[in-house]
Ligand SMILES: NC(=O)C1=CN([C@@H]2O[C@H](COP(=O)(O)OP(=O)(O)OC[C@H]3O[C@@H](n4cnc5c(N)ncnc54)[C@H](O)[C@@H]3O)[C@@H](O)[C@H]2O)C=CC1
């Protein structure tokens with residue numbers, strides 16, 4: 001983990017995670033790595049394979065809490081597939097208390113859907129993390145619904161910051177745009193590596209060499225961008241000699257039918273799908 005913290009993560013009460021798959025699991029790993037006390041972390045995930053359950057038990061996390069065992073958690077994080085929201089929300093409703101903030105990372109699933117499965121006055125944060133959370137380098141866009149006071153917002157932010165940066169947006173609808181840009185975004189970058197490697201093979205490179213070159217280029221460019229204070233536009237210009245090879249490639253990528261409209265269409269499709277998932 002490359003994230004630096006002032007001290008152990010403390011949210012003022014227990015946390016309940018509903019759904020410990022790829023994203024929920026990455027969040028949980030981040031919380032434990034940040035020092036959240038495992039015995040104060042509860043997980044509900046009836047479909048988690050036995051080895052994963054055993055690993056959670058080993059780490060001291062508490063599974064499938066019974067009423068009485070978990071009361072008024074500081075946070076309930078719902079991390080199941082949007083299509084399973086209706087199956088998962090009753091557990092959130094059962095355990096939510098007067099101090100709880102419910103954090104939903106379900107793509108598309110609206111506050112009104114979540115509220116209908118919980119209660120009309122539930123304090124809900126909609127959040128959209130991304131998979132670099134698994135290495136503490138995620139970025140999450142978040143929206144605080146009605147009833148999320150400063151304490152609840154700070155609690156949600158602390159949990160989300162355990163795996164990277166957090167950016168708050170002012171309107172619920174913008175979470176779908178966040179989903180299109182950064183929630184799904186890592187997949188676009190991995191696809192970029194795949195397509196660069198394929199293009200390298202087409203130019204005669206052995207596949208393993210092409211993949212190494214493409215992968216290391218994206219890793220290195222990402223790290224350069226992270227460490228530099230320059231905007232990406234300047235970093236791009238730094239590569240581009242007048243009338244050189246990069247300029248020749250960028251003439252294609254920056255043409256009117258190049259990457260801009262393509263990425264625009266791709267992200268619009270993701271946003272449209274997020275809205276469809278809202279039902
Ligand atoms: N994978 C990604 O890149 C991102 C995913 N998300 C959102 O996170 C959510 C989870 O996605 P993934 O982690 O990728 O899926 P996943 O399939 O890896 O994890 C979902 C987990 O929910 C569990 N589950 C199913 N029904 C349940 C129930 N009734 N109660 C409790 N747990 C239940 C499953 O056993 C599984 O472990 C989705 O809503 C997705 O939109 C958000 C940001 C990024």
Ligand SMILES: O=C(O)[C@@H]1CCC=N1
Nearest residue numbers: 107179182183184185
């Ligand atoms: O593909 C999806 O629906 C989820 C949401 C963002 C990333 N994965």
